[in-house]
Amino acid sequence: MPAFDLSRSALDEQVPKDPLDYAVSVRDKDVMSMVRDALAQDHCALAFQPVVLAGQGGDTAFYEGLIRVLDETGRVIPAAQFMGQVEDDTIGRDIDCASLALGFDRLRELPGLRLAVNVSARSLGDGTWRRVLERNLHDDPDLGHRLILEISEDSAMQLPEVVIRFMEEMQPRGVAFGLDDFGAGLTAFRYLKDFFFDLVKVDSCFVRGIDQDPDNQVIAEALITVAHQFEMFAVAEGVESPAEAAKLAQFGVDCLQGYLYGVPRLRI
Numbered sequence: 001m002p003a004f005d006l007s008r009s010a011l012d013e014q015v016p017k018d019p020l021d022y023a024v025s026v027r028d029k030d031v032m033s034m035v036r037d038a039l040a041q042d043h044c045a046l047a048f049q050p051v052v053l054a055g056q057g058g059d060t061a062f063y064e065g066l067i068r069v070l071d072e073t074g075r076v077i078p079a080a081q082f083m084g085q086v087e088d089d090t091i092g093r094d095i096d097c098a099s100l101a102l103g104f105d106r107l108r109e110l111p112g113l114r115l116a117v118n119v120s121a122r123s124l125g126d127g128t129w130r131r132v133l134e135r136n137l138h139d140d141p142d143l144g145h146r147l148i149l150e151i152s153e154d155s156a157m158q159l160p161e162v163v164i165r166f167m168e169e170m171q172p173r174g175v176a177f178g179l180d181d182f183g184a185g186l187t188a189f190r191y192l193k194d195f196f197f198d199l200v201k202v203d204s205c206f207v208r209g210i211d212q213d214p215d216n217q218v219i220a221e222a223l224i225t226v227a228h229q230f231e232m233f234a235v236a237e238g239v240e241s242p243a244e245a246a247k248l249a250q251f252g253v254d255c256l257q258g259y260l261y262g263v264p265r266l267r268i
Contacts, residue, residue: 031081035069036091038077043070044098046106047264051116051235051257054249061255062114062148065106066264067099087120087155096123097132104136107143110268116148116178121159124166137173145174148198152180160191167196178235183223192230200227201257204238211243221251228252 038044046065052058069077086092096119103117123129137144149170156163156179167177176198184203202223210216220236227234236248239258248256 031077032085032091034071034077035082035086036094038069038071039091039094039098042098043072043074044068044102045070045266046099046102046117047266048106048115048268049257049264050262051255052261054245054253054256058261062116063268064116064118064150064257064264065099065103067095067102067118068266069095087122092120093123093126093129096120096126097129100129100132101136103147104132104143106268107146108140113268114146114148116150118150118152118180121151121155121163124159124162141173144170147174148176148178150178150180150201153182153184153203156195157191160195164191164194164196171196179232180237182227183219189226192226197230197232199233199235199255201235201237202227202253204258207236207238207244207248207258208240209244211241211247217247217251220248220253224248224251224253 045068047068048063048065050060051062051064053061067079069079069082071077082091086095099117100119103115107113107115119129151163171177177196179195179197179200181203182200183206200223202220206216206220206223208216210220224234233254234252235255235257236244236253237257239245239248239256239260241260244258245256245260
């Protein structure tokens with residue numbers, strides 16, 4: 001098995017400057033097979049993006065760990081090439097297992113870290129994923145208090161009863177939960193009082209250009225208000241400008257995430 005250099009500088013050298021060049025280069029390949037091979041050989045890494053507190057201080061509240069799957073040369077396979085196809089496939093469970101295992105590794109390495117990792121609602125009942133979770137929580141129960149599991153709105157609404165039961169089981173062990181892409185999916189607000197989400201992430205489509213878009217202002221402010229009504233922190237994702245950040249802070253958002261505060265990096 002080839003040894004890969006997963007340093008940020010190494011990846012920067014391996015990935016073409018124009019991401020489209022690489023996307024085109026793999027267009028005619030069997031991307032799903034590439035992903036399966038990468039997962040089987042543990043050719044994955046997490047990239048970390050900060051989530052900062054709104055306001056003048058801008059201290060980091062936690063990081064989101066985003067899975068990166070690497071091909072046989074060590075280059076990142078563009079997530080857009082496969083992520084939309086894996087929700088209902090076993091490969092989606094494998095990706096979630098890899099992400100969770102890597103997240104626990106980093107939590108052990110950095111005792112002060114609070115980390116969010118993504119998971120599909122379908123993985124909550126998957127035996128292999130649950131064993132990764134249970135083994136790590138058994139070995140070090142304190143890790144649960146620094147772990148946030150992010151579930152997308154669409155995924156949560158596909159299996160709301162499964163999500164609710166899992167939350168009831170895990171929250172006493174310190175695990176927190178985030179609802180990703182809030183507002184972009186099909187959340188029935190009647191479920192919000194039954195879910196146990198600690199935070200929601202207002203979808204970036206309502207954040208983009210919010211300083212000049214009255215429609216996005218109305219929607220984002222409403223979503224933030226709903227989050228606070230149900231005692232959840234509101235995070236705005238996809239923030240790219242100081243003007244967007246200022247408008248969101250005006251609406252009372254708690255945290256901000258986006259390229260304004262840092263791109264996903266392999267090192268924290």
